[in-house]
Amino acid sequence: MTIGLGFIGVGNHGRHHLHEFSRLPGAAPRLVCDLNPAHVEAAQRDFPGTTAADAATLVASPAIDAVVICTPAESHRALVELALAHGRHVLVEKPLAHDPADARAIAALAAAHPDRVVMVGHCERFNRAYLDARRAVTDGEVGTPRFIAASRLSPLHLNNRAWRLGPLDTAVHDIDLILWLMGDRPVSVTARAAERATGAGWDHVTYDIRFAGGALAQGHIGWVDFRNGYPLSQNAHPRLFLDGTGGSLTVNLWQRPVAVHNNQANRYFWPDEVVIGYGDYATVVTAADAAFLQAIAHGGPSPMPAADAATALAVAHAAWQSAREDGRTIPLPPPAP
Ligand SMILES: NC(=O)c1ccc[n+]([C@@H]2O[C@H](COP(=O)([O-])OP(=O)(O)OC[C@H]3O[C@@H](n4cnc5c(N)ncnc54)[C@H](O)[C@@H]3O)[C@@H](O)[C@H]2O)c1
Known part of the structure; x- marks a missing residue:
């Protein structure tokens, strides 16, 4: 089975997906x-065989199964x-939306199309380090999670100051991981932000998430100018610590074991020990894209559901609001059914 793909948005990360799908078996x-x-x-130059189209023509084309x-x-x-109106499967990047109401509407639409795979690009869920952490929690190795701290420094040049959530656009990775690992309902968020240069936009945001059962999450996201620090300049530097009633766990990806940068193609990758059974290396984006293809081939379910991404977005948006008001606590609505 070959899955025909159309790409809407082929800037920085769209090209990354194009690269991954071009080398994945079963994808065209x-x-x-x-x-x-x-x-x-x-x-079109870098991926010969692709044709240009506007969005309406692309989704209507019989050559594609997924967008x-x-x-x-x-x-x-x-x-x-x-x-979805044209019956296509969808892989949509994170954050699912800017406005939480739009994210909930996408989740509702996904629920109304159970025969289509609607997946959100929270690729860190496919990182072996976080899969191991999740397994430790679900196996009961740490008891009930009561506290989690997550920190991520992300290279500024891989992000975009035009993104309305600022660094919280990138923080949705950690927020989703936090919610995935804690397994409880977030009820309120408090956040503060800092700029490196006055008026340049936020570079760092700290946020606290309170859970219904009393547990606490503490997050820090930073956009950092790492350009002179090659090879680690190409990598996000995430760390995580979780404490529970029966034990604790840490994830430390501060120093990636392998990082490769191809100057000519302006392409970077860090294998991250993701093993998915083909080829000679894979990134978390490869693994996420492969999971999308497999879900389509097997008739679902979505490997990263829109409902989960909508909850993560609600938390990120509340943190954005709180930081704008210098730390006012923002209550969260109950998650969409
Ligand atoms: N999962 C990840 O790790 C990851 C990493 C980077 C970016 N992202 C996400 O991917 C998305 C894009 O980020 P990017 O870095 O590629 O940004 P980018 O600015 O490099 O690319 C976005 C592209 O979309 C195009 N575009 C905008 N509106 C459009 C429309 N209505 N129709 C067609 N094209 C349109 C722009 O012209 C641009 O080329 C963001 O949501 C970002 O958060 C995810």
């Missing part, structure tokens, strides 16, 4: 769409609606 990238003609041209949406968060809802 066919159509590319972007509002920026230079990005379309570059994608990969890699545009800024505000545009996700309309594009997911368009893709």
Whole structure:
């Protein structure tokens, strides 16, 4: 079975998906769409065999089964609606939306299309380190989680100051991991932010999440100018500590064992010991994209459901609101059913 793919948004991360799907068995990238003609041209040059199309033509094309949406968060809802209206499977990037109501609407739409795979690009869920941590929690190795601290420094040049949530756009990875590991309902969020240069936009945000059962999460996300520190400049530096009633666990990806940067292709990867049974190396994005293809081939379920991403977005959005108000506690609504 070959799955035909159309890509809407082929900037930085859309090209990363194009690269991964181009080498995954069973996937055929066919159509590319972007509002920026230079990005379309570059994608067609680097991925021969792809054809340019506008979004409406792309989703309607019989050549594609699935759409990969890699545009800024505000545009996700309309594009997911368009893709599902044409019966396509959807891989949409995180954060699921900017507005939590849009994220809930996407989750409701996914629920209304149970025969389509709607997956969100929370690729860290496919990182072996976090899969091991999750298994330790579900196996009862640490008892009931009561506290978690998560910190991630992300290279500024892989992010975009135009993203409305600022560094919290990147923090949704950790927020989703926190919710996944803690297994309790988040009830309120408090956050504060700092700028490196006045007026330049937030570079660091700290956030606290209180859970219904009294547990606490403490997060820190930073956008850092790592450019001169190659090879680690290409990597996010995440760390996590979880304490429970029966034990504790740590994840430390501060120093990746292997990091590769191809200057000519401006492509980087860090294998992260993700083993998925083919090829000679894989990144978390490879693993996430492979899981998307497998879910389509097997008729679901979604490897990263929109409902989970909507809850993570609600927390990130509340942190964004709180940081704008210098630390006011923002209560969270109950998660969408
Ligand atoms: N999962 C991850 O680890 C990860 C990493 C980086 C980025 N992302 C996410 O991917 C998304 C895109 O990020 P990026 O770094 O590629 O940004 P980018 O700015 O490099 O690329 C976005 C592209 O979308 C295009 N675009 C915008 N609106 C469009 C529309 N309506 N139709 C068609 N094209 C449109 C822009 O012209 C641009 O080329 C964001 O949501 C971001 O958070 C995820």
